Amino acid sequence: MRWLPSLATAALAVLAPxxxxxxxxxxxxxxVPVDGKLAREMTRLVKVYNDSQKDVSVTAVYTGSYDDTKLKAQAAASAGKPPAVVLMSANFVLDLKLSGDLISLEPMLKTDGTTRGQFLADFWPALHANATVDGELYAVPYQNSTPLLYYNKDHFKEAGLDPEKPPQTWAELVADAKKLTKGNGDSVERYGFGMPEGYDYMGWLMEALTMSNGGQYFNDEYGGEVYYDTPTMLGAAQFVEDLVFKHKVMQQGVVEAGGVSTNFLAGKTSMVLLSTGSLSFVRDNMKAAYGVAFVPRNVRNAVPIGGGSLVMFKGLNDEQKQAGWKFIKWLTSAETLAGWSRFTGYFAPRKSSYDLPEMKDFIAKNPDAKVALEQLPYAKPWFATYQTVAVRKALEDEMQAVLNGKKKAPQAIKDAQRNADALMKPYVDQTALKLP
Known part of the structure; x- marks a missing residue:
């Protein structure tokens, strides 16, 4: 029987590889919700990770817009094939948690011997609210943004404006935009201002304008309440309407983000509101001198956080959970986030990324990358409710009607509030206290 151990050893030797x-x-x-070659770079990053270790094999799947990604991830999970990691719009986290799609990341933190507070300490404070739900970590910030004002310095000089003094208030924005707008008979050769008005982007920018008008866009502690029909929202909606129809400094109709950036690069629009995530695209493609500034205020400086966070879906086995968490930690290391920030224009969510020598050198050479960081003290959580997408679209549909000249701002916000309330009613009925 002495051959048995040797056979077992031989068998193990065969199985070991x-x-x-x-x-x-x-x-x-x-x-990939913004401009640039982000899809290829993300695919490259995943390959770097796969080549760096042998325990986990990640397949990168490009899923379109943030809204598309939510739908596709939910569909995959319903089909029994949940993605282990999803780069999800940060403001979907609450809704996905309420619908039971996500897993809490608290068990992973416990396994790592850390706490939520310790883990989040290195992330900018403005990002914490959209990463947690009911005191638990459900998402890890990855690519983050605020809206910024991009402006053409050459156009400013041509119009007799100081290229180092972009507008800081709504009144200054209107005054500058009027000087920058150029007409040719009945047509307009160049508009003074533009902003994306398609789904997702429009809601985000309306939140920015409402907050900079002194208001709140939603109840950030309760998923069933939005503040569409309010004086501060009316002021923001009227401002947008007036830019088109009263001041005639912005194009009528709905212009998608790609059209806004194209018009800016082509010199057909002098000032635009775009995400920080478009910064590298503008930097690489803008032929004229340009500047970057805070979103102009009416009452106060205020902007919403934007961008995406990494989440994990329910239905994963233990090995997939461990593999997904390992990948998330690599993607959100200070070094990886710094590289992604330099490539895209998103600001790095970890403070320590900016302590790295390569990041310090990059900021010194590209001071426009500092503007989003300087705006962070004025940043607030991103819109998040029950049925986030539909509730957001309730306002966007109405604002698009305003831009098309089919509805006035006062009626639009009333209709938006009514439609949003109807969408949130199931959650309100479930959570509201009903006294006898």
């Missing part, structure tokens, strides 16, 4: 080479395979869904 296979066991050593076993990998946990996971899917990673990611969107």
């Amino acid at each position: 296979a066991l050593a080479g076993a990998q946990t395979k996971i899917d990673f869904f990611f969107p």
Whole structure:
């Protein structure tokens, strides 16, 4: 019987390479909601991660817009094939938690011997609210943004404006935009101002304008309440309407983000509101001198946080959870986030990313990358409610009607509030206290 151990040893020797080479395979869904070559760079990053270790094999799946990514991730999970990691719009986290799609990341923190507070300490404070729900961590910030005002310095000089003094208030924005707008008979050759008005972007910018008008866009502690029909929202909606129809400094109709950036690069629009995430695209493609500034205020400086966070879907086995968490930690290391920030224009969510020598050198050479960081003290949580997308679209549909000249701002915000309330009613009925 002395041959048995040797046979067992031989068998193990044969199996060892296979066991050593076993990998946990996971899917990673990611969107590309702004300009640039982000999809290729993300695919490259995933390859770098896969080549750096042998335990996890990540398949990168480009899923379109943030809204598309939410739908596709939910569909995959319903089909029994949940993606282990999803780069999800940060303001979807609450809704996805309420619908039972996400897993809490608290068990991973416990396994790592850390706490939520310790883990989030290195992330900018403005990002914490959209990463947690009911005191638990459900998301890790990855690519983050605020809206910024981009402006053409050459146009400013031509119009007799100081290129180093962009507008800081709504009144200054209107005055400058009027000087920058150029007509040719009945047509307009150049508009003074533009902003994306398609789905997702429009809601985000209306939040920025409402907050900079002194108001709140939603109840950030309760998922069933929005403040569409308010004086501060009316002021923001009227401001947008007036830019088109009264001041005639902005194009009528709905212009998508790609059209806004194209018009800015082509010199057909002098000032635009775009995400920080468009900064590298503008930097690489803008032929004229340009500047970047805070979103102009009416009552106060205020902007919403934007961008995406990494989440994990329910239905994963333990190995997939461990693999997904390992990948998330690599993606959100100070070094990886710094590189992604330099490539895209998103600001890095970790403060420590800016302590790295390569980041200090980059900021010194590209001071426009500092503007979003300087705006962070005025940043607030991103819109998040029950049925976030539909509730957001309730306002966007009405604002698009305003831009098309089919509705006036006062009626638009009333209709938006009514439609949003109807969408949130199931959650309100479930949570509101009903006295006898």
